[in-house]
Amino acid sequence: DTGVSQDPRHKITKxxxxxxxxxxxxxEHNRLYWYRQTLGQGPEFLTYFQNEAQLEKSRLxxxxxxxxxxxxxxxxLEIQRTEQGDSAMYLCASSLLGPNTEAFFGQGTxxxxx
Amino acid sequence: xxxxxxNSPSLSVQEGRISILNCDYTNSMFDYFLWYKKYPAEGxxxxxxxxxxxxxxxxxxxxxxxxKSAKHLSLHIVPSQPGDSAVYFCAADSGGGADGLTFGKGxxxxxxx
Numbered sequence: 001d002t003g004v005s006q007d008p009r010h011k012i013t014k015x016x017x018x019x020x021x022x023x024x025x026x027x028e029h030n031r032l033y034w035y036r037q038t039l040g041q042g043p044e045f046l047t048y049f050q051n052e053a054q055l056e057k058s059r060l061x062x063x064x065x066x067x068x069x070x071x072x073x074x075x076x077l078e079i080q081r082t083e084q085g086d087s088a089m090y091l092c093a094s095s096l097l098g099p100n101t102e103a104f105f106g107q108g109t110x111x112x113x114x
Numbered sequence: 115x116x117x118x119x120x121n122s123p124s125l126s127v128q129e130g131r132i133s134i135l136n137c138d139y140t141n142s143m144f145d146y147f148l149w150y151k152k153y154p155a156e157g158x159x160x161x162x163x164x165x166x167x168x169x170x171x172x173x174x175x176x177x178x179x180x181x182k183s184a185k186h187l188s189l190h191i192v193p194s195q196p197g198d199s200a201v202y203f204c205a206a207d208s209g210g211g212a213d214g215l216t217f218g219k220g221x222x223x224x225x226x227x
Contacts, residue, residue, distance in 0.1 A: 004157070033214050042118075042203050042217025043158065056212055091157055099210045100146045100165050105157035 002026060004106035006092050012112045013082055020078045021109045025094030032075050033103060034067055035091040036060065043091055043105075049075060050097070082113045117141045118206050120218035128226050133191040135221050137204030140185065144206040148215065149178060149189045152201045161202075162189070191223075199225045 005024045013019050025032050030051050035043035046065070048056040051072040061067075064082075069075040079086055089110050093103040119138045127133045135149075145166040150158035164171040164178045164187065171178050177190045191198055201222050205215040 006157075031211055035214070040219065042205070042219050043215070045214030045216070048212060048214055050212075056214065058214070093157075095211060097211075100163070100207075101211060102148055102160045102163055103211075103215060104160060105150075107155075107157045110155075 004092055004094055004104055006090075006106035006109050008109055009107065010110045010112075012114060015082060015084060015113055017082055018078065018080045019082060019111065020076055021090055021092075021111075023075045023077070023092030023106060024073070025075070025092070026104060027073075028096070029094035029104075030072075030097040031095045031101075031103075032069055033093040033095075034075070034077050035093065035105075037089040037091060037108070038087075046077075079111075082111075084113050087111055087113045115140075116218070117144075118204055118216050118218040120202075120204055120221050122221050123219070124222040124224065126224045126226055127194050129196060130193045133189075133194045133198065133223055133225070135189040135191075135202050135204075135223065137187045137189075137218055138185055139187075139206055141206070141208060141216070142185070143208040144216070146207040147178070147180060147187050148205045148207070149176075150203045150205060150217075151198075152203060152220070158203055194223075194225045196225050196227065199223060 032049040034046040049069040095103040148163040149161040204218040
C-alpha cells in the first residue's frame with residue numbers, strides 16, 4: 001500500500017495527558033499537511049511542511065500543539081496537556097511540489113479526550 | 115467566516131439519475147478547486163479538480179463546472195450509483211499549496227435504489 005498512513009487510528013486519553021500521532025506520507029511527496037476535522041465541519045488546515053521545513057502554521061495551532069518532520073519523510077503531531085476541545089479527527093495529507101497538485105489524505109486518527 | 119460554502123447539508127437522489135452538488139466561495143484569490151469524497155471513519159478521497167483557467171473538467175461519471183464570475187462550482191455525477199453515497203467536500207486553494215486547502219462543511223449525498 002503506497003498511500004498515506006496514520007497511526008494510531010484511534011486514541012482515547014485523559015484530559016491533561018500528552019498524545020503523539022504519526023503520519024507516513026506517500027514516499028515521493030515533498031509536501032505534508034496536518035488538518036483537524038470536527039463533527040459537521042470540513043477539515044481545517046493546521047500546518048504545512050515542505051520537506052523537513054515547517055512553512056505554515058494556522059492560528060488554530062495553539063502552543064500546546066507541535067509538529068515535526070525531522071528527515072523530510074514521516075511527521076509527528078504532538079498535543080500537550082490535552083483538553084476536551086481537542087477531541088477531533090486529525091488528518092494528514094501529502095502532495096507533490098508545484099501548483100495545482102491534489103493532496104492525498106490518510107485515514108486519520110480519531111482522538112477522544114475524556 | 116466561511117470562505118467555502120456548501121449550503122446543502124444533504125441531498126437525496128434516485129439511483130441512475132444525475133446528482134448535482136453545489137459550492138460557493140468568497141475569496142477571489144482561490145485559483146484551484148477540488149472535490150473530495152468521504153466515507154465514515156475514513157479520510158477524504160480525491161475525486162476531481164479544476165483550475166481557475168478552465169470552466170469544465172470531466173473524468174468518467176464526474177464533471178466539475180466552474181463559474182468564476184459567480185464564484186460558484188458544481189459537481190455532477192451521472193449516473194448516480196449506490197456506492198456514491200458519501201459526504202462530498204468542496205475545497206479551494208489560493209497559495210499554490212502552501213496555505214493548505216479551505217474546505218466547505220460538506221454535503222451528504224444519499225443515493226436511493
